[in-house]
Amino acid sequence: MPATPTSLSDLVLSRTTLDRAAHRRRGPGLLRQLLTRPQTRVLDLFGDRAPVREGRLVLRAPESADVDRLAVFLGVADGVGGADLVAVDHSDEEAPEDAATMRSVGLDLDTHDVGILTTGLGIVNWQRTQGFCPRCGARAEVSEAGWGRRCTREGTEQYPRTDAAVIMSVIDDDDRLLLARGTRFGGTTNRMSVLAGFVEPGESLEHAVAREVEEEVGVSVSQVDFRGDQPWPFPASLMVGFAARATSTRLVLQDEEIAAARWFSRRELADALGDGSLGVPPSLSIARHLIEDWYGGPLPEQAGEKW
Numbered sequence: 001m002p003a004t005p006t007s008l009s010d011l012v013l014s015r016t017t018l019d020r021a022a023h024r025r026r027g028p029g030l031l032r033q034l035l036t037r038p039q040t041r042v043l044d045l046f047g048d049r050a051p052v053r054e055g056r057l058v059l060r061a062p063e064s065a066d067v068d069r070l071a072v073f074l075g076v077a078d079g080v081g082g083a084d085l086v087a088v089d090h091s092d093e094e095a096p097e098d099a100a101t102m103r104s105v106g107l108d109l110d111t112h113d114v115g116i117l118t119t120g121l122g123i124v125n126w127q128r129t130q131g132f133c134p135r136c137g138a139r140a141e142v143s144e145a146g147w148g149r150r151c152t153r154e155g156t157e158q159y160p161r162t163d164a165a166v167i168m169s170v171i172d173d174d175d176r177l178l179l180a181r182g183t184r185f186g187g188t189t190n191r192m193s194v195l196a197g198f199v200e201p202g203e204s205l206e207h208a209v210a211r212e213v214e215e216e217v218g219v220s221v222s223q224v225d226f227r228g229d230q231p232w233p234f235p236a237s238l239m240v241g242f243a244a245r246a247t248s249t250r251l252v253l254q255d256e257e258i259a260a261a262r263w264f265s266r267r268e269l270a271d272a273l274g275d276g277s278l279g280v281p282p283s284l285s286i287a288r289h290l291i292e293d294w295y296g297g298p299l300p301e302q303a304g305e306k307w
């Protein structure tokens, strides 16, 4: 593998212009204040969906019911004239017609909106699962304008966690790329991707790469180079991307997780995309960027994707 000095560029979900204004979170009653001010902008979140119109997130003025909803102060958004931004959770309600997922609109949103939506989804998804103190089981209330939870019995605070996950291209001495199909992709899909997995306690990122590749396909890797990273708030991951050099090529698949795996030359990959026998992940994903990083540029058109 030729050493490439540049790293992955333009990872969509890593774009942001949001100023989180974290120093304001401890202000007493900040959320209530913001939600009664007409100049505040509110982002409605319906589970993993948000209203999008003409390629822009729909932000609205606060309404009286908002003060009773789960809410998080996201920060100050320069794209909407420096307005304070609050995300409001509606996960128990039905999403409106124009609500879209990050997966479906992420590529079309501008940098400013991507930062707002990635942050809003990540923190609100965390808040929704934090009703009770993990130490003693008592009720936990929202603190720090939505960036924490405080136990109502002990006063202990919990803060959002980010799950570190590694994702890696594995490349052999013949400069072929390893792609695999997870069993969770389903039986009819033609999609294959690079390997990925969560970092375990006590592990470095590089060790996690080596362990996952060994576990999933039985291949050893040596050189593990960082290529880029992006948040993946589905629900709380940070995807850290690497390119790893294989020191063996025989594939021994872990049956429960990997349905298929094979080595591709660039020509084989282009042919498989062209004849519809292979689909690869969309440009929103770091997986796609790692594949193109190895390929040396944008991939040829896919003939079709079967799910």
Ligand SMILES: [Zn+2]
Pocket (backbone or CB within 6 Å): 133, 134, 135, 136, 137, 138, 151, 152, 153, 154, 155, 156
């Ligand atoms: Zn407690």
